Amino acid sequence: MSEIATQTPALDKSVRIFQFLLQNGASTYSQIYQGLSLPQSSTSTLLASLVAHGLLRQSEGKYFLGLMFYELGNKAIEQFNIKELAIEPLTYLRDQTQLACHLGILDGQSAIYLAKVESPNAIMIKSWLGKRLSLHTSSLGKVLLAWLPEEKIDQLLPEEKLAVKTTKSISTRTAFKQELATVRQKGWAFDNGEDYDGVTCIAAPVFDQRGNVVAAISTSGVVFQMPAEKIAQFSEHVICAANMLAEKIR
DSSP, X not given: OOOOOOSOHHHHHHHXXXXXXXXXXXXXXXXXXXXHTXXXXXXXXXXXXXXXXXXXXXXXXXXXXXXXXXXXXXXXXXXXXXXXXXXXXXXXXXXXXXXXXXXXEEETTEEEXXXXXXXXXXXXXXXXXXXXXXXXXXXXXXXXXXXXXXXXXXXXXXXXXXXXXXXXXXXXXXXXXHHHHHHHHHTSEEEESSSSTTEEEEEEEEEOTTSOEXXXXXXXXXXXXXXXXXXXXXXHHHHHHHHHHHHHHO
């Protein structure tokens, strides 16, 4: 779990608690302060304050994320206009591939889904708005990192050894940077079952008028829905959808 230290320690601790509950689910007071190595007394006071503000709720000795996050999350998504602009390109991409299609952006040290158009097929990839994805195992993450300065990539991926999610995951930062060079050369990224076994994904960057990557568009399916002979064709459709959105935001 990444730690950010600011001049407001109470806020830093609160965010760490939110991240802990996000990753571990409902937890007791002891699990929280021990898991995060926080002082017992101040943690107790902080938890009580977060409950009072509705950011956490407490039930049967455990703490949960409060429903205020649901409200705040929905408002944040509503106010991000690129979500509405992406529906037409995502719909085009869905119609071309018959697969689930997503809009994602870089948020902290992960990619996050802002918009989705569901696949019409009976077999669908489970995903939701607000879902976070690993930067080095997802095609969205690869695209969102590929055009960043190397020092920014090192900041987002500070360790040489990377977490392995499947047998196909890239396990080192050095190898991942080589993958990013390939992404820049091709103009799109491929997740070959690196994030989830049996699930493949293609993503392409959305550039603003200054040439910065502000978002990415992707299409995802299980392996048999995206066979090798269709990857080139699908990648062209993904790039087209990304370019459609780029034109809308310029």
